[in-house]
Amino acid sequence: MTKPASNLQIDSSRLWDTIHTTAQFGATPKGGVRRLTLGPEDKQVRDWFRAACENAGLDVQVDGLGNMFALRRGRDMSKPPLGLGSHLDTQPTGGKFDGILGTLAALEVIRTLNDAGIETELPLCVTNWTNEEGSRYAPAMMGSAAFVGDFTVDDILGRKDAAGISVAEALDSIGYRGDLPVGAQPFSGFLELHIEQGPILEAEGKTIGVVENGQGVLWYDGRITGFESHAGSTPMNLRRDALATLSEIVLAIEAIAVELGNAVGTVGEAVIASPSRNVIPGEIAFTIDARSADAAILAQLDERIRAAAAGIAAKRKVEVTLDLVWRKEPTHFDKTLVGAVESAANALGYANRRITSGAGHDACNLNAKVPTAMIFVPCKDGVSHNELEDATQTDCASGANVLLHTVLSLAGVAK
Amino acid sequence: MTKPASNLQIDSSRLWDTIHTTAQFGATPKGGVRRLTLGPEDKQVRDWFRAACENAGLDVQVDGLGNMFALRRGRDMSKPPLGLGSHLDTQPTGGKFDGILGTLAALEVIRTLNDAGIETELPLCVTNWTNEEGSRYAPAMMGSAAFVGDFTVDDILGRKDAAGISVAEALDSIGYRGDLPVGAQPFSGFLELHIEQGPILEAEGKTIGVVENGQGVLWYDGRITGFESHAGSTPMNLRRDALATLSEIVLAIEAIAVELGNAVGTVGEAVIASPSRNVIPGEIAFTIDARSADAAILAQLDERIRAAAAGIAAKRKVEVTLDLVWRKEPTHFDKTLVGAVESAANALGYANRRITSGAGHDACNLNAKVPTAMIFVPCKDGVSHNELEDATQTDCASGANVLLHTVLSLAGVAK
Incomplete structure (x- = not known):
């Protein structure tokens, strides 16, 4: 009927x-x-x-x-x-x-x-x-x-x-x-x-x-504090380059999301403070958006992104802070x-x-x-x-x- | 006297x-x-x-x-x-x-x-x-x-x-x-x-x-054109992320300068068009500053930076243009x-x-x-x-x- x-x-x-x-x-x-x-x-x-x-x-x-x-x-x-x-x-x-x-x-x-x-x-x-x-x-x-x-x-x-x-x-x-x-x-x-x-x-x-x-979603506000100096006269091994640091973080997030599967990770915003073409970037503010439909993977994303950022910061002798501004299961x-x-x-x-x-x-x-x-x-x-x-x-x-x-x-x- | x-x-x-x-x-x-x-x-x-x-x-x-x-x-x-x-x-x-x-x-x-x-x-x-x-x-x-x-x-x-x-x-x-x-x-x-x-x-x-x-100095204006899309729903393997592309270029320039020796290379400026924390960056304008005191190494810098950018662009299916705006021997x-x-x-x-x-x-x-x-x-x-x-x-x-x-x-x- x-x-x-x-x-x-x-x-x-x-x-x-x-x-x-x-x-x-x-x-x-x-x-x-x-x-x-x-x-x-x-x-x-x-x-x-x-x-x-x-x-x-x-x-x-x-x-x-x-x-x-x-x-x-x-x-x-x-x-x-x-x-x-x-x-x-x-x-x-x-x-x-x-x-x-x-x-x-x-x-x-x-x-x-x-x-x-x-x-x-x-x-x-x-x-x-x-x-x-x-x-x-x-x-x-x-x-x-x-x-x-x-x-x-x-x-x-x-x-x-x-x-x-x-x-x-x-x-x-x-x-x-x-x-x-x-x-x-x-x-x-x-x-x-x-x-x-x-x-x-x-x-x-x-x-x-x-x-x-x-x-589920993780949103972070990040900040990298390296050191501004002259792009011509600062030898490669003495740099504390905020953009090179961000670059490693971006690629690490990408690799982590691919490796975990059922996950995505994106840096959507990145702003260099006082940029100039012949100055090594000293400070960058950026955002991270990471997601998974699986609660366990979401927890791993959080852990591994933080660990990657900390490791890159230590290696490059720069400061990296990640502030979790939103988390949704x-x-x-x-x-x-x-x-x-x-x-x-x-x-x-x-x-x-x-x-x-x-x-x-x-x-x-x-x-x-x-x-x-x-x-x-x-x-x-x-x-x-x-x-x-x-x-x-x-x-x-x-x-x-x-x-x-x-x-x-x-x-x-x-x- | x-x-x-x-x-x-x-x-x-x-x-x-x-x-x-x-x-x-x-x-x-x-x-x-x-x-x-x-x-x-x-x-x-x-x-x-x-x-x-x-x-x-x-x-x-x-x-x-x-x-x-x-x-x-x-x-x-x-x-x-x-x-x-x-x-x-x-x-x-x-x-x-x-x-x-x-x-x-x-x-x-x-x-x-x-x-x-x-x-x-x-x-x-x-x-x-x-x-x-x-x-x-x-x-x-x-x-x-x-x-x-x-x-x-x-x-x-x-x-x-x-x-x-x-x-x-x-x-x-x-x-x-x-x-x-x-x-x-x-x-x-x-x-x-x-x-x-x-x-x-x-x-x-x-x-x-x-x-x-x-x-000697090489200055380039660069532009990356990938594709803006949603950071949550675009799988990692279908992305054309302009910032991930830039990240590889930044690290490639760093590696090339270190490898050549007697050379430096820097990305000093990078601006994402219409950035948003949940949008994959689609377009970025950036600058490169590369230098060497040796004319032969300067020529190699130019060649290798261009080749690296082209290779990364092809791999990521994005467009990368490098415009040499200044060259000084x-x-x-x-x-x-x-x-x-x-x-x-x-x-x-x-x-x-x-x-x-x-x-x-x-x-x-x-x-x-x-x-x-x-x-x-x-x-x-x-x-x-x-x-x-x-x-x-x-x-x-x-x-x-x-x-x-x-x-x-x-x-x-x-x-």
Whole structure:
């Protein structure tokens, strides 16, 4: 026996148009988006999103860190809503799908239910989490991390960007410090659709990734203090070169991640103090990002990266400090919700596989407090955090359909 | 038989005071100097220097690139003057002796001759060369390079700093674009006193370095184009990491210089485009400085650095370009003048040795057009291009005395 809503499909063209409408806010020449959290372009997209939610009949609330919650009433308002969404901020040279697809597909699910006149048993709540990217403010996934209590609100409000502007000041400057207490919005479950940001689904010809796990993450701030001296007259054996030291550290991290397997390690930022072409670099600030889906490997990454840095520092007679600014253990998503995603993908006939998320997501934070699952769709060449990030209209629509039918199965539809 | 001036000594206290007076223009908290060429602090020191030269009875002229020439009349004005001097600009975090000692010791020689009422046969010309350091504008030793015809004046005037300000604009803004045609000032010879900027004299307990040679120099601008992607979800084997590429290049240059011997190699600048801690670096601009006093080794450096960069690029599937922006062959100073410096050091009883200059100097440029020699004095721990650069009053005075007596022997003193 078929449920009344079993053939329902989202409107692929409307979803695609919506994605391209929001891509105008911070559009870059190469077709990407630069929409740093809490900046003017983020305000533009937030204003647009609030209006679109209100037009769809949702009641929008904003919490004290700018997280946005758009509620659709359910038949049983005594139950917490089922959450669905992602984020609308981007990397400095980001794409138009990362986060955005998940938030706008959630809106598309609501629009589709509205058009079909379907009321769900549970209320639904479309969310936009603040500062998922972490480019302007650390930590990444800031809004959802504070939501689940990993950080206090005061701690987060006081964080500053490179220009010295605090999160509190940035929120106030765009008018998105809301009244809702952070963490107060209840959820009965949470679903996030996202592009894979990796190459696996595309390589295997799958349409849907049923996300089982998320990688654990280590973030370090590093500093190397060698000694500045003349590049022409300082013999090679008397140098204390900060950049040569960093070079060994970068290659050591690469080798450690390869050797451990099921791990990645990256130095993403490195700034030489007072650089000059004929001066040996004396001081460098840098960052490390290391990840694994396996808790034991994550612990080994931490140990071996620290040991490598210390050994290189001793050999080169320079000082190296590593400050662990964020550590997150691997995520294991809720088995029931993961099963619901898989059933929806199978029912819709989409080729799918279980997968681990290489990137961190708001859903990984949410999972600590709320049963959570994620849905992945392929992205071109596995590329993300890049203006060339791309996904097909068909894959985006397929992901949104899996989101729709997972929602229908979890939130309950009237017979 | 002793010449009348054979016991003449410069005024050590006056030289020391003069050095510390000019160190105020651009003084840094750690006791160094930040006096970038043609900036406001450079104007301050130039104005001070012009006034001091005029007070010493010298006639100051400025050429079209801001090179300053302060003439003391000789008995035979039909002969070109003997030049002596160095530069007054510094590195971004430089010291108070590099270049400055040579310019102010030249002034001190003039003051000493004035006090003793000594007239020389040849006129003398104290010089301050523009932009020896090369930090704000490439090439280094810009003023003296254009003076000897290595670059056209128009080429140099059009060079821009990181803020887009041309040399012409910078000269005009501080009022130091003079009327004297560049290269017009004749010299019968040129002498430059300088701190060693290396550790050899100190290590061997020598007071004076009699500089025979100067290292040849290769300067490259490099660019690495890999591919930006997500640090969490891009597997290690699918990365095209620009920073890991740079790291291999840095360590390869280090290894090549060590292996060749009589060579140094340094990456002094490296800037990641759009850095973010969770993005694999996609693009890096960097510089290489490689030197040797041996022409054959310099040629091998060029060949091996290029081959290493190409090999690393191919292995990592990234693009690496190296643009040779400056090449200078090793310098061999004038045997007669080098001998005169050595004789003066011996006559004064200073422990001395023949030495190669690790750093480039205006004297290396001058040598192509004018018989030239250099005098080195030790600096603490061999440190230069650093706020901690230091030299003793005694060593500075000894160097100035060698300069004085080399001038007396070459310029001719009335019997």
